[in-house]
Amino acid sequence: MAGRGRNIRVSETSRPVLPRHARLKFDETRQVWVILAPERVLAPDDIAVEVLQLCDGVRSVADMVDGLAAKYAAERQAIATDVIAMLQDLADKGFLTEAREKTS
Amino acid sequence: MSPTLSDAGIAASDPHDGLAVLEARGSTAETFGIPLAVLAELTHRCPLQCPYCSNPVELDRGGSELTTEEWKKVLTELAQIGVLQIHFSGGEPTARKDLVELVRHASDVGLYSNLITSAVLLTREKLVALADAGLCHVQISFQGNEPMVADRVAGLKNAHEKKIQVARWTRELDLPLTVNAVMHRQNLHQLSDVIEMAVDLDADRLEVANVQYYGWALKNRAALMPTLEQIEEASRIVEEAAARLKGILAIDYVVPDYYSLRPKKCMGGWGRQFFNISPAGKILPCHAAESVTGLEFESVRSNHSIAWIWQNSEAFNRYRGTGWMKEPCKSCEFREIDFGGCRCQAFALTGDAGNTDPACTLSPMHETIFKQAELEAASDNNRFIYRNFAGGTPESGGDHGA
Numbered sequence: 001m002a003g004r005g006r007n008i009r010v011s012e013t014s015r016p017v018l019p020r021h022a023r024l025k026f027d028e029t030r031q032v033w034v035i036l037a038p039e040r041v042l043a044p045d046d047i048a049v050e051v052l053q054l055c056d057g058v059r060s061v062a063d064m065v066d067g068l069a070a071k072y073a074a075e076r077q078a079i080a081t082d083v084i085a086m087l088q089d090l091a092d093k094g095f096l097t098e099a100r101e102k103t104s
Numbered sequence: 105m106s107p108t109l110s111d112a113g114i115a116a117s118d119p120h121d122g123l124a125v126l127e128a129r130g131s132t133a134e135t136f137g138i139p140l141a142v143l144a145e146l147t148h149r150c151p152l153q154c155p156y157c158s159n160p161v162e163l164d165r166g167g168s169e170l171t172t173e174e175w176k177k178v179l180t181e182l183a184q185i186g187v188l189q190i191h192f193s194g195g196e197p198t199a200r201k202d203l204v205e206l207v208r209h210a211s212d213v214g215l216y217s218n219l220i221t222s223a224v225l226l227t228r229e230k231l232v233a234l235a236d237a238g239l240c241h242v243q244i245s246f247q248g249n250e251p252m253v254a255d256r257v258a259g260l261k262n263a264h265e266k267k268i269q270v271a272r273w274t275r276e277l278d279l280p281l282t283v284n285a286v287m288h289r290q291n292l293h294q295l296s297d298v299i300e301m302a303v304d305l306d307a308d309r310l311e312v313a314n315v316q317y318y319g320w321a322l323k324n325r326a327a328l329m330p331t332l333e334q335i336e337e338a339s340r341i342v343e344e345a346a347a348r349l350k351g352i353l354a355i356d357y358v359v360p361d362y363y364s365l366r367p368k369k370c371m372g373g374w375g376r377q378f379f380n381i382s383p384a385g386k387i388l389p390c391h392a393a394e395s396v397t398g399l400e401f402e403s404v405r406s407n408h409s410i411a412w413i414w415q416n417s418e419a420f421n422r423y424r425g426t427g428w429m430k431e432p433c434k435s436c437e438f439r440e441i442d443f444g445g446c447r448c449q450a451f452a453l454t455g456d457a458g459n460t461d462p463a464c465t466l467s468p469m470h471e472t473i474f475k476q477a478e479l480e481a482a483s484d485n486n487r488f489i490y491r492n493f494a495g496g497t498p499e500s501g502g503d504h505g506a
Contacts, residue, residue, distance in 0.1 A: 020278060021240055021241050036240070
């Protein structure tokens with residue numbers, strides 16, 4: 001089995017994306033962002049939401065960090081450390097996977 | 105049927121990762137408002153005859169089921185009032201010819217859809233259609249890790265082989281898979297192999313769900329009740345596997361409450377964060393609630409909205425909160441932790457749903473029931489009463505005549 005990138009190691013070259021079973025959605029009723037997963041509803045905080053919205057399977061972590069560092073005028077290395085740690089944590093919990101290589 | 109619906113999220117509640125569990129204690133979702141997830145029991149029809157089925161002993165007949173249009177209206181209404189997830193269950197939900205249409209409608213109105221299935225009626229073509237309709241997750245029940253035990257428990261020949269096949273198709277189609285393994289005295293010896301089976305099937309999650317003893321399972325308690333030694337061994341196996349398989353397979357474990365000291369916070373508390381809809385359209389606080397006599401449950405076919413029924417109906421308000429409690433619950437320091445356990449179990453075992461669940465050591469009935477369970481577990485009464493519309497059929501030909 002090819003697998004879906006379980007146990008992924010997040011690095012600057014990763015192009016993470018939410019797996020099919022994890023859906024990021026704005027809950028109009030409760031006015032919060034949620035991640036819908038099997039038997040679970042999670043409420044990511046504002047920073048997590050901002051990063052997760054960038055996880056489209058195309059953008060690399062390096063690109064995300066560049067964008068966030070520019071937006072918040074923060075030191076790039078500090079942002080990179082935080083973003084990678086957060087994404088790794090999400091990946092460990094099964095809420096993040098890596099885009100498959102396109103073969104075409 | 106999933107017994108872990110309301111207990112989700114303990115592992116993900118670490119505040120350092122920017123993720124909070126929305127149904128955590130004290131959250132908006134827990135204390136008021138519409139449930140995040142709803143269980144839709146589309147039908148009570150099922151090709152399997154499992155002796156621990158979570159459906160009521162009095163099953164809804166096919167003719168009383170909600171129509172396609174009625175279910176679609178229900179799904180639309182659920183999404184509008186703030187429900188986020190819909191679990192399509194049964195009976196066997198794939199026995200409904202309109203399942204693909206209902207899944208598509210759930211997707212259209214923005215609901216996250218989960219299929220809880222025995223899998224034996226599914227074809228690859230049907231699964232593809234469900235995936236295309238936007239199905240988010242598949243949960244397949246298993247009765248063991250090999251056909252000899254599994255087909256006998258299910259009361260259906262070749263069921264196990266079919267389930268394995270469908271589980272493989274599920275993963276081939278890149279649909280996330282949960283393996284639900286219902287465990288009891290007659291299959292707990294297979295637990296290690298069941299875990300390996302889930303890994304082999306490339307499942308994302310495994311629910312190791314010990315039977316909960318209401319309805320059909322209560323009828324079959326003598327044939328199903330595990331021994332204390334079996335439960336201790338099972339807990340050890342699950343703990344070891346959970347550590348070894350971290351990041352590969354998530355394992356949720358439900359202990360039988362007969363052997364725990366504290367009762368479970370059943371459904372997260374009556375009418376607090378969960379409801380289900382029966383095949384005939386009744387809105388219920390849990391799938392066993394109709395076993396409690398004397399309660400009138402409102403239907404989606406009534407003049408009331410679903411939100412009104414949830415908030416105002418007599419049945420939901422009867423055991424909400426702590427005001428209904430008698431002693432020992434009333435003055436108990438755990439009364440808002442477990443809400444007195446399970447109302448259906450209290451009713452089934454004591455005749456009064458307002459009593460403390462006998463699973464609690466503080467219940468005056470606890471000792472008697474625990475002793476009885478021990479005796480039943482030690483007995484060699486292994487014959488099942490199979491679940492069906494006729495009120496159950498005893499297994500024929502000794503222990504292995506499925």
